[in-house]
Amino acid sequence: xxxxxxxxxxxxxxxxxxxxxxxxxxxxxxxxxxxxxxxxxxxxxxxxxxxxxxxxxxxxxxxxxxxxxxxxxxxxxxxxxxxxxxxxxxxxxxxxxxxxxxxxxxxxxxxxxxxxxxxxxxxxxxxxx
Amino acid sequence: xxxxxxxxxxxxxxxxxxxxxxxxxxxxxxxxxxxxxxxxxxxxxxxxxxxxxxxxxxxxxxxxxxxxxxxxxxxxxxxxxxxxxxxxxxxxxxxxxxxxxxxxxxxxxxxxxxxxxxxxxxxxxxxxxxxxxxxxxxxxxxxxxxxxxxxxxxxxxxxxxxxxxxxxxxxxxxxxxxxxxxxxxxxxxxxxxxxxxxxxxxxxxxxxxxxxxxxxxxxxxxxxxxxxxxxxxxxxxxxxxxxxxxxxxxxxxxxxxxxxxxxxxxxxxxxxxxxxxxxxxxxxxxxxxxxxxxxxxxxxxxxxxxxxxxxxxxxxxxxxxxxxxxxxxxxxxxxxxxxxxxxxxxxxxxxxxxxxxxxxxxxxxxxxxxxxxxxxxxxxxxxxxxxxxxxxxxxxxxxxxxxxxxxxxxxxxxxxxxxxxxxxxxxxxxxxxxxxxxxxxxxxxxxxxxxxxxxxxxxxxxxxxxxxxxxxxxxxxxxxxxxxxxxxxxxxxxxxxxxxxxxxxxxxxxxxxxxxxxxxxxxxxxxxxxxxxxxxxxxxxxxxxxxxxxxxxxxxx
Numbered sequence: 001x002x003x004x005x006x007x008x009x010x011x012x013x014x015x016x017x018x019x020x021x022x023x024x025x026x027x028x029x030x031x032x033x034x035x036x037x038x039x040x041x042x043x044x045x046x047x048x049x050x051x052x053x054x055x056x057x058x059x060x061x062x063x064x065x066x067x068x069x070x071x072x073x074x075x076x077x078x079x080x081x082x083x084x085x086x087x088x089x090x091x092x093x094x095x096x097x098x099x100x101x102x103x104x105x106x107x108x109x110x111x112x113x114x115x116x117x118x119x120x121x122x123x124x125x126x127x128x129x
Numbered sequence: 130x131x132x133x134x135x136x137x138x139x140x141x142x143x144x145x146x147x148x149x150x151x152x153x154x155x156x157x158x159x160x161x162x163x164x165x166x167x168x169x170x171x172x173x174x175x176x177x178x179x180x181x182x183x184x185x186x187x188x189x190x191x192x193x194x195x196x197x198x199x200x201x202x203x204x205x206x207x208x209x210x211x212x213x214x215x216x217x218x219x220x221x222x223x224x225x226x227x228x229x230x231x232x233x234x235x236x237x238x239x240x241x242x243x244x245x246x247x248x249x250x251x252x253x254x255x256x257x258x259x260x261x262x263x264x265x266x267x268x269x270x271x272x273x274x275x276x277x278x279x280x281x282x283x284x285x286x287x288x289x290x291x292x293x294x295x296x297x298x299x300x301x302x303x304x305x306x307x308x309x310x311x312x313x314x315x316x317x318x319x320x321x322x323x324x325x326x327x328x329x330x331x332x333x334x335x336x337x338x339x340x341x342x343x344x345x346x347x348x349x350x351x352x353x354x355x356x357x358x359x360x361x362x363x364x365x366x367x368x369x370x371x372x373x374x375x376x377x378x379x380x381x382x383x384x385x386x387x388x389x390x391x392x393x394x395x396x397x398x399x400x401x402x403x404x405x406x407x408x409x410x411x412x413x414x415x416x417x418x419x420x421x422x423x424x425x426x427x428x429x430x431x432x433x434x435x436x437x438x439x440x441x442x443x444x445x446x447x448x449x450x451x452x453x454x455x456x457x458x459x460x461x462x463x464x465x466x467x468x469x470x471x472x473x474x475x476x477x478x479x480x481x482x483x484x485x486x487x488x489x490x491x492x493x494x495x496x497x498x499x500x501x502x503x504x505x506x507x508x509x510x511x512x513x514x515x516x517x518x519x520x521x522x523x524x525x526x527x528x529x530x531x532x533x534x535x536x537x538x539x540x541x542x543x544x545x546x547x548x549x550x551x552x553x554x555x556x557x558x559x560x561x562x563x564x565x566x567x568x569x570x571x572x573x574x575x576x577x578x579x580x581x582x583x584x585x586x587x588x589x590x591x592x593x594x595x596x597x598x599x600x601x602x603x604x605x606x607x608x609x610x611x612x613x614x615x616x617x618x619x620x621x622x623x624x625x626x627x628x629x630x631x632x633x634x635x636x637x638x639x640x641x642x643x644x645x646x647x648x649x650x651x652x653x654x655x656x657x658x659x660x661x662x663x664x665x666x667x668x669x670x671x672x673x674x675x676x677x678x679x680x681x682x683x684x685x686x
Contacts, residue, residue: 043463045271079264079285082473089491092207092243096227097214103223103231103339113222114336117273117326 032058190433194425195402196361197353197392198312200368201346202378203322203385204247210321210345211238211281218384222338230343232276237471242493244345245288247377248319249477249498251347252289254371254505255314259495261477263288265319265469270462273337274324282348284466287318288475294351295507296367297525298360307521312364313352322346347378353392357425358418365389365417370506370528382414391421394438395428403428404438408452410445420445424452509534517541517548526556532570533560539577546584554584558598562605575604583612593672596621624671633671634679637662648684656680 037048048054100113109116206216214227229236252259264286267279292314297307324342326335349368355361369387372378380387389412394405408424411417423445428438443452478484480496510524527534537555541548559580563573583604587597596616603615616622624630637659638645647655656677663676 039463043269043465079468080470080473082470085473086491087240087473087475089242089245089493090208090213090239091490092241093213094208094215095213097225099228100221100223100226103226103228106231106233111329111334111336113224114327114338115223115273117335117337 032061191398192395192429193398194356194393194395194428195353195405196355196357196421196425197405198351198355198361198364199390199392200349200351200365201322201388201390202251202349202368202372202380203387204244204345204347205376205378206241206243206247206345208241208243209343210241210244210319212236212343213239214343216344217340218386220340222336223340225340226342230276230339232278238281238469240472240475241345242490244319245475245477245493246498247345247375248288248317248347249493249495250375250502251349251372251377252292252317253495253499253502254375255289255292255294255317255349257289257292257314257317259289259477260286261479261482262286263475263477265472265475266466267469269465269467272323272326273335274326274339274342276324276339276342280321280323281469281472282320283318285468287316288477289317290315292317294364294368294371296360296364297521298363299522305522307525310354310360310363312354312360315350315352316348317350318348320346320348353394358421361391361421362414362418365414366529367506374503374506374509376503382412385412388412389417391424393421393424393428395425395432403432404440406438406440406452407442408445409442409455413447416445416447419450420452423450427452517552519549519552523552523556526560527552530560530563530570536570536573536577540581540584543578543581544584544588546581546588550584550588554580558601562601574606574608575601579604579612586612586616590623590672592616592621592623593670595673596623596669620668620670622670624667630667630671630675630679631683633666634663634676634683637666638680638683645684 032054037054040046041048048057104110104113104115107115109118203216204210208214209216209227209230212227212229214230215225217225227236229238249259263283265281266284268282268284269279271278294312294314295309296312297309300306300308322341322344324337324339326337328335351364355364365387369380369382372380372387378386382388391408391411392405393408394403396403406424406428408420411420424443431438442455444455445451446453477493477495480494483492483494506528510521510528513519513524513527514521527537533555536559537551540551540555544551559573559575562575563570580601583597583600586592586600587594592600599619599621600612600615603619604610604612607615610618641659641662644655644658648659659680660673660676663680664671664673667676
């Protein structure tokens with residue numbers, strides 16, 4: 001299963017998992033399998049059309065690999081550069097909206113003030129509404 | 130998971146395998162969740178078909194079911210969780226959408242203070258530990274009603290954890306006793322709602338309305354501490370009442386303000402828990418218990434047939450009354466959770482840790498919110514039981530109908546009658562009339578004052594209880610008339626003249642010597658005949674109990 005081979009920020013989270021895995025696979029595989037490519041393409045809607053693209057991906061992974069040269073044992077990971085900033089709280093007032101016309105102009109295809117979704121846009125999760 | 134090893138299903142109910150081909154028919158999983166005692170006697174062996182079950186089972190097997198719930202409640206706020214567009218149920222499509230909600234480039238989320246307060250209050254009401262520091266994450270998946278391609282939620286560190294929801298179920302043969310149960314609250318988190326998709330099957334296209342996109346949701350995760358549909362429904366009901374009492378959500382299932390997903394599995398008591406399925410789209414209070422019970426039975430049937438339960442997501446089909454698998458996902462969904470880069474950690478304070486010299490608008494004090502918490506339903510009920518001596522079931526009934534408690538309290542205020550009488554009249558007569566005509570309390574033609582006046586007349590013994598019922602009926606039908614007026618019009622006043630009543634009784638006794646003999650012989654029903662005769666003679670204006678008293682005295686019984 002591809003999850004065991006992942007070691008870059010391709011997090012394996014099956015819903016209920018708390019936190020992101022910080023201990024990566026020490027082996028570190030440089031090979032990116034066809035299975036992984038398929039999975040990535042589905043998740044990110046990116047097209048890895050050619051072998052060249054796959055090679056480039058592998059180079060990118062190798063480049064980022066150098067991060068692991070730093071020993072981070074026992075160091076609390078930084079999740080956000082904003083961690084010391086204050087989270088601004090907005091008052092609960094209605095101050096925007098009412099611009100349907102403007103927004104609908106962005107869409108190629110509309111029907112009576114509704115956006116029309118292209119048929120391909122239902123990847124992954126089934127209808128929840 | 131805090132599930133005891135030996136667990137029986139909801140009181141009085143045992144899940145028993147009952148023959149093959151047992152797709153739960155309506156007769157079994159009755160929506161009211163009443164105990165079907167007929168089940169216990171069912172034999173399971175006789176009709177084994179020729180399907181080769183791997184392990185043919187003989188005799189009855191006991192099963193226990195485990196139900197956990199994920200509840201999404203829409204926060205009652207003016208504007209959305211991360212933007213200033215309005216929250217409203219019915220508005221022209223895409224009119225309540227800001228640039229951020231439409232996920233246009235260059236927009237950023239700005240957290241709504243009211244939503245945070247709502248989450249903290251709910252956490253406090255459910256006895257949770259409030260995390261002083263909580264984080265926002267992105268949950269990625271592609272769907273047309275999620276314009277950004279991700280939902281901002283709290284996966285790593287939610288705002289509240291480890292609480293409990295106390296609820297009650299009816300037990301006993303006549304379901305008249307209430308038993309208290311507890312479901313653990315695993316966590317409460319803030320997250321965004323998605324937009325709405327409308328499938329136009331005619332032109333096979335999907336229309337998207339983003340009005341709901343970005344509305345604040347409270348996700349409440351309940352531990353798998355429930356064991357059947359009835360318990361789940363009762364827990365949900367109590368949560369609804371709590372949210373409504375707090376004002377944090379209107380929690381109206383019909384309007385989509387409260388949505389429930391259930392995680393269900395079955396196992397044999399003493400053995401490890403079974404594979405669970407997730408049942409989504411349980412958005413009707415009426416069908417919630419039914420759907421859960423159906424799924425439990427389906428799993429039992431499947432396992433008894435030697436099959437396996439798949440860890441899948443199912444949906445409840447209301448028309449067919451059964452759960453069906455949802456469109457299968459290729460492999461497990463990978464949400465690629467990552468910290469929301471645009472939002473710093475959410476920090477909450479209490480009176481001790483509150484930093485000085487800060488803008489009060491920018492800090493949230495948990496202790497202050499705790500002090501401001503309104504009375505919870507559980508406390509209200511306890512007070513009713515203590516103050517008015519009513520049964521717990523009655524307190525539940527009073528809180529179960531919108532406006533009924535207020536009505537009851539208004540009547541109590543204005544009448545001299547005993548609280549027990551008021552309780553009985555409100556819950557039986559008044560509520561009965563409302564239900565018959567499908568009216569809400571606010572639509573009642575009878576005001577609390579009118580009922581109070583009527584109960585006063587009854588209390589003073591100015592009218593009999595049967596007359597009172599007549600008056601009530603008349604009050605219901607004709608607006609504007611007072612009980613006193615109706616009593617006068619219909620001449621329903623009780624005879625106050627004791628002497629005249631004595632006379633009537635005596636003359637009735639004299640006129641019917643045969644009946645008198647019967648009574649003296651010991652025929653218990655003969656006296657009723659006499660009472661009836663006197664009543665007729667008084668034109669229904671004498672209280673039957675008083676008549677009986679007088680007659681018995683006169684017959685020196």
